[in-house]
Amino acid sequence: MTDTQLTGPVLPADPGLDTEHVSWEDWQRSWDRQQEWYLPDREERFRVMLDVVEAVGGPAPRVLDLACGTGSISRRLLARLPGASSVGVDLDPALLAIAEGSFGADPRLTLVTADLRDPGWAAALPAGPFDAVVTATALHWLNSQDLLRLYRDLTGLLRPGGVFLNADRARQPDTPLLNALDQAQQERRQEQERSEGVLDWAQWWQAAAADPRLAAPVAARSALYRDHKDGELHPAEWHTARLVEVGFAEAGVAWRSVSDALVTAIR
Numbered sequence: 001m002t003d004t005q006l007t008g009p010v011l012p013a014d015p016g017l018d019t020e021h022v023s024w025e026d027w028q029r030s031w032d033r034q035q036e037w038y039l040p041d042r043e044e045r046f047r048v049m050l051d052v053v054e055a056v057g058g059p060a061p062r063v064l065d066l067a068c069g070t071g072s073i074s075r076r077l078l079a080r081l082p083g084a085s086s087v088g089v090d091l092d093p094a095l096l097a098i099a100e101g102s103f104g105a106d107p108r109l110t111l112v113t114a115d116l117r118d119p120g121w122a123a124a125l126p127a128g129p130f131d132a133v134v135t136a137t138a139l140h141w142l143n144s145q146d147l148l149r150l151y152r153d154l155t156g157l158l159r160p161g162g163v164f165l166n167a168d169r170a171r172q173p174d175t176p177l178l179n180a181l182d183q184a185q186q187e188r189r190q191e192q193e194r195s196e197g198v199l200d201w202a203q204w205w206q207a208a209a210a211d212p213r214l215a216a217p218v219a220a221r222s223a224l225y226r227d228h229k230d231g232e233l234h235p236a237e238w239h240t241a242r243l244v245e246v247g248f249a250e251a252g253v254a255w256r257s258v259s260d261a262l263v264t265a266i267r
């Protein structure tokens with residue numbers, strides 16, 4: 001599967017679209033497009049992430065995909081390294097339903113429902129250790145206390161020499177002018193793309209709820225996340241320092257833009 005195949009046509013912006021004829025692949029592409037509206041560098045972040053996974057784990061790495069959503073990282077992993085296997089963990093029944101529908105019976109992916117805020121979350125996983133733990137655009141959903149506990153948990157799930165890769169929002173607080181320029185540029189791009197019919201987060205969930213196969217899981221996820229508040233956003237160097245404190249051998253930044261960073265830590 002190539003990157004081009006992963007970014008196909010966009011679902012119409014009309015929330016009343018004919019969702020009965022939307023395939024699981026259409027939902028995958030539509031999710032990608034919606035996420036790219038927020039993160040134009042998303043595909044590049046994934047590519048760099050998988051460069052590191054391959055460098056550490058070779059052609060057949062065992063990977064843990066945290067807060068996997070529809071399995072975006074696992075899809076790219078398995079397309080690039082057919083000998084890999086992945087365990088995708090998430091709490092959202094609707095995104096997991098799309099993952100289940102599109103991966104079908106692929107034995108290389110195991111999906112696990114778990115709440116990363118629950119200190120016992122790892123009990124639901126198949127036996128480790130893993131060569132790599134990957135995650136994207138997700139851990140800012142956790143508060144700092146839960147995040148630090150999760151970082152500690154990961155030291156027990158990775159093999160020595162294994163790698164943790166966290167691609168997430170990470171604006172530097174000491175570059176307010178640069179941040180404002182970047183923000184303004186992103187807003188111009190978003191406005192243009194919206195006029196072309198790209199769905200934002202709220203519209204995408206509205207469209208998903210209109211698919212009879214997703215209506216019940218979307219209602220369940222709305223209840224699960226009703227009180228959701230994002231955790232604190234930290235600069236990349238906050239994460240690298242915390243990862244070393246909890247026991248990683250070293251941590252650095254493998255890729256960054258003005259707004260995002262791929263924090264990388266070796267166990």
Ligand SMILES: C[S@@+](CC[C@H](N)C(=O)[O-])C[C@H]1O[C@@H](n2cnc3c(N)ncnc32)[C@H](O)[C@@H]1O
Nearest residue numbers: 067068069072090091092115116117136138141
């Ligand atoms: C913006 S999505 C990103 C999904 C995927 N990593 C991607 O890049 O497309 C954030 C994901 O984090 C998951 N998530 C947030 N909090 C979680 C928690 N406490 N436990 C498990 N998953 C969580 C959400 O359900 C959602 O799938």
